Amino acid sequence: MHIPDGFLDVKTAAAGFVLAGAALGLALRSARRALPPERVPLLGLAAAFLFAAQMLNFPVAGGTSGHLLGATLAAVLLGPGAAAVAMASVLTLQCLLFADGGLTALGANLLNMAVIAPAVGYAAYSLAFRAAGRTPRACLFAAAWGAWCSTVVAALCAAGQLSLSGLAPAGVVFPAMALVHMLIGLFEAAITALVLAAVMKARPDLLTGGEEAPPARAAGLVPIGLCVAAALALFVAPFACGWPDGLEHVAERLGFAMRAAEITALPAPLPDYAIPGLDPAVLSAALAGLAGTAAAFLASWLFARALAPRPRVEGSGRA
């Protein structure tokens, strides 16, 4: 998801820097207040940990492998403010040390992966954690679900930035990014839950998941939430309605007549209840999105059930 230089236009890059700067400034303030002094070096070490953890390979298929992104894992382990600072350090290091992710796109990349990803991941995590009953299994499920949500939302925001910059029509960028990252999100969810389960087994004291954030800390996070909302309103919302037009446009340009066939082949669930002003393409896209989301939710639940710590002692302790 690292956007390189040359992909964003001036206005998008500038908006990325402004929003990311504001949100990270707030996150730094909240981290400074919430972290006890002996935990300050933890920010740097957590960043180094995320960097090193991203180098671990998880084999997928046919010799390819993926790696952890880590925003939600960090948010669950350290809290969202500290996770944002640690992720921002990782991204800045990747840019200035390895030229991974552009310098002009750094603002947008920070916004997507260091602000939106941990914020959305933590929000989804804490909602699901509370709803599922605050057990270790609920923690794993909520973390997996949060990881999926954070990956998809961050990708949608990146898609918004790319299409706002005129790289390619929204009808191409959004479905492509959404589809790919709904799959990558499953992967991220699995790794996040696996790593959390291993931490839980070895050092349950490090997981503060059982406690609720004190109100003072939660209050400090509201402005960050506002920054996230502003970013989504700016980069994603304009396309929520413009998308089908773009899709039609591309379909015409590319001349693939598949679309019409597809729509008739898939019996619409509410054929006679066509909502005025709602294109069948929007409906099918929305339904596909919903189905994917429900599937991810279910997968997170099942995975957490399988992973939740059992009394049985396994031979795979700490290496």
Next chain:
Amino acid sequence: MTPAVVARAGPLHRLPAGLKLAAATAGVVGLAFAPRDAFAVFGGGAAVVVLLVLLSRVPPGRFLRRLLLVEPFAAGAALLALFPPGGLLWFLGLLARTTLCLALLILLTLTTRFTDLLGVLRRIRLPRLFVTTLALAHRYLFVLAEEAARLRRARKSRTFSRRRGAAWRGSAAVAAGLFIRSFDRAERVHRAMRARGLPE
């Protein structure tokens, strides 16, 4: 890694870090926001980059390897630009623009110590906590990467299964072990900082 290269100083290595960062930023901004069909600009940029690489006495092989390492990601993302009509020219322009920016950034990282860049970031008044976090992250990045390699080796030597599930669990256990170790190390680092006079 980078420090070893920097030690072999060429003329670019000796320039102040702030100047290099400013020049690289200016170059990247100029190129990244150039129109996508400004091939004359890209040609000029390419000539400047080649000249700078030769001048810097950075081994060209190392420079190209670094470039090839990140280029596939940029090229893959650039494929999206093939979709609009007349996409090929746009795609080539985008690719040229992105590659030149990458080359400039890589040249910067190959000729400048990261600690010097951190000094510049501190001087331009980035929040102290963020610069400290960056410095610590950079300091422990290679330590933890090595630790991860050790953990992985230890696990590999005791794992006889080639199943994917086992590999995933193994990598996850390594990541978890790494987190626990960095958590504990952070406490030791803080104690060491206090012992050396970090104000409370």
